[in-house]
Amino acid sequence: MSKEKILAAYEELAENYDALIDHKPHNAYYDRPNTLKLIESAYGKTILDAACGPGKYAEILMGQGATLTGFDISPKMIALAKRRNGDQGRFFVHDLAEPLHMLKNGTFDIILCALAMHYVENWERTIKEFHRVLKPQGTLVISVEHPFFEHLYFKSDRYFEVESVKAVWSGFGKDVEVGSYRRPLQECLLPLTENGFYIEKLVEPKPVSKFEELDPVYYKKLNAFPSFMCIRAVKKQTH
Secondary structure, three states: HHHHHHHHHHHHHHHHHHHHHHOOOOHHHHHHHHHHHHOOOOOOEEEEEEEOOHHHHHHHHOOOEEEEEEOOOOHHHHHHHHHHHHHOOOOOOOOOOOOOOOOOOOEEEEEEEEEEEEHHOOOHHHHHHHHHHHEEEEEHHHHHHEEHHHHHHHOOOOOOEEEEEEOOOOOOOOOEEEEEEEEEOOOHHHHHOOOOEEEEEEEEEOOOOOHHHHHHHHHHHHHOOEEEEEEEEEOOOOO
């Protein structure tokens, strides 16, 4: 799946994505509450929102007193993030898979990367850049599609490979084909542990109760088997 096709899909989705993101169940009542728990306290922290989309996480974290920088590959998403957050925060267009040459070493207390790493084929360079721009003992919080869910959903017979896959999304007002990369569990963890992080917490999330009001069928499914996985990793001390 080419980067251009992934970008084109998000450019097409952007307006509807932004319009629905506040209350769409999988985002608002499954991913966000569980991922935000791993950040714990945002007050007074410098946070990088990597692949920030339309800036909903940024809005929440700046509302909690964080200083925030966000980037996304989609120009439309960045325009929406700026619209949502007014004169708060710094937002710019950038590809998650490319070096963060515009950011200095040791800049951030926390990096958040929510539901985006599955668009990156090779995680190593991205994780190394996250390590570089984090302060000593800084925290990386990511959420991704759960590798076991993806293996079943895409009916893969090549579990141990990083595999290009695609799905048609119909939950944002129109049918849009979105490509990504399915990977085994070890390819979610080894890029962290082999590039300067230790994993402090791994969560297989469950939806919060508000989800049930909006989608009782998926609420039951997500309480039986996870679709996402959330990780908090800490930059190791160097001696």
